Amino acid sequence: MENKQSSKYNANYQRDKVSISEEFTQDLQNSIYEIVKKEDYITYDIDSRKISTGGNNFLGELYEINITGKSSVGPKHTSLFLKHIIYNDDFKVYSIPEVYNKEAFVYNTLSKIYDELQDKAGIPSEERFRMVKSYKETNDKAIILDNLNIKGFKTMPRFDVMSIEFAELSIKQLAKFHSLSFVLQSKNPEYFESKIKTVKQSFVYDDYWNELAKKMCDMSSSRMDEATKKKIDKLYLISLDKYPKYMNGLNSSIKCLVHGDYKMNNVLLKESDGRVTEVIPIDFQQIYYGCPIIDLIYFLYAASDRNFRKQHLYYLRDIYFESLTSFLDYFDVDPGFSREAFEKCFEDSLDYALMYTLYMLPWFFIAENVPDLAKDELLDTSLQVDERFYGRMQEIVDEFIELGIL
Template structure:
């Protein structure tokens, strides 16, 4: 950086920008500082441990403090830099970074414009983290909302009902804005949204990977239950890609694709969640919105939570979708009739068992998290927290009751 830069001790020792960041990335940070009109400044850079929340990015916090013509100022930046791994076979890492850059640099601005034009009150809008123009397919550069009190709920916790309600409302608004684009900016929707495909590659390598995850998920079950789930698992290998490619429903919109608890920032007051903001748009795709909803609920709940709140949260999603579309004078029956929503939710519920068998172990990895920039997925030693097995048993009990297995 410049002579005013001050790089302090960090999580993994002293980071020197000239060694950690490429020349282009250094220039991007410098351009941000210049745009903020600092006369003099210091920079504090910290590399963050992902704690199992992010496998394919290096995370940094950058705090810029100094003087402007108007006085003292501080700029707080969060940075996610791509990890390159050409041998990562389940999806293209550059592709998913390009998707996220598209959301922050282009789509977010359109969403803001739509909400401004509809005069939606600030408190009722779909919210996004501020992105800097320097965001690209190599690096995502955002305002660091941790400095404003936002944090991520621990990934192995069962979510609170306040968190679930606010998160599902934001998800419904995200989906609603996709329906609005389809109605109000059809050419843009057809060329820029409808064409977004699911990133995962469903081939023999994928099948081997999810088989390994399935072995972990079922390792502590009794033999009778294992046999029942094995029959389900074998048929799921063909059905799961259909869910993820939007073939399970005639109703489609832009889906988040990874709407789980640790991809939602939250702010608390007096021990209660009062605000949430979704992050991490790397897995967006054009598909069935119900899949996002089911994914979120089952990734962050236990059996008791679902018994108490599943019906309420499903209703809350649909009510929010309805009321948000009303801002744009779009009747819910013209885009997603209630009967069709209910039928789709009912018919797609077995997706929850599929993806939890496939993916839930990754949410419960112990502290020794694999480095997916180097490690071979099929050779990973999966060690999960003991809480995983109770959570998985509860999901299996759900689907035994439903008659799915």
């Protein structure tokens, strides 16, 4: 679904008299014009295109905005990626404005802090934690970023099993993101205490969540045998207490600022000769102060199959730990936990992978009738998933039966 609108303006015109798109609020139009002004355009043409993600994004309307014209030094082109908030006061699992506020904090404030920490430590450009360039006009209603699509970045097809190259690079970036939280805690403990440790999990774990989780569990196990369904029903009852503890960092003493939704489609990638060469994490709406190992497990199970995990699960676990500790060496900062403690936490937390995939994997595999969360009620939504979901979910359940966890 695409929706194009294009208009030509002179930068000397009164901006409040011009409309970029009928779908844009006046505040959003003003933000775009501020970018035009700061980019030194004299004359310009704005082309806006609404993007359909086909199930990759539920909480915003996405646009590509291309500004083409002339500046004082000659021809110029700026391409923006815009994510604009949807509103639903009846959305019960968490506050949509709250998660936009979190992402605006990451791009407007935390990214600058992390850049300064890396600058002071002299981190080589190829070793740095990477983020998409954001614009100061980003706020709690709209996230405005450099559009990296025009520079060759893309996301993996969301039903695919990730490649090992993609997994390695993505996990190294995740480790660096977590590392910078430990560095900030060491270098500026007062700021960390007031601004990072206070970032809470967005999900509300109440009766509504319990009912939604049961619905998702039933869908995930719908094609399994009766004996397995009974095991999942028992796990569901245990999860009502245990899952919120995982998500609030209550099951581990290892804590930092975590991404909260680190999956394949929230990592941009660039390829060369068919191999992934660069990755950049995106979508920081679900950040919270919690256990980084939960972030790692979430990523490992979101886009892998049984064969991938048999070959690479513990190798990638080790890549994460080695990347975290080697990156912290640049700052002369200790993470505060040993490799043995890390590995024990990983083993003790593995059942989180089973719980969250039973609840969340159907959303990752939506094939048709993508829900409109500005209107739809989650409990009444009928999800149609890609057929590959059922095989992927069965493999996860079989794995945890063999491990003796289910």
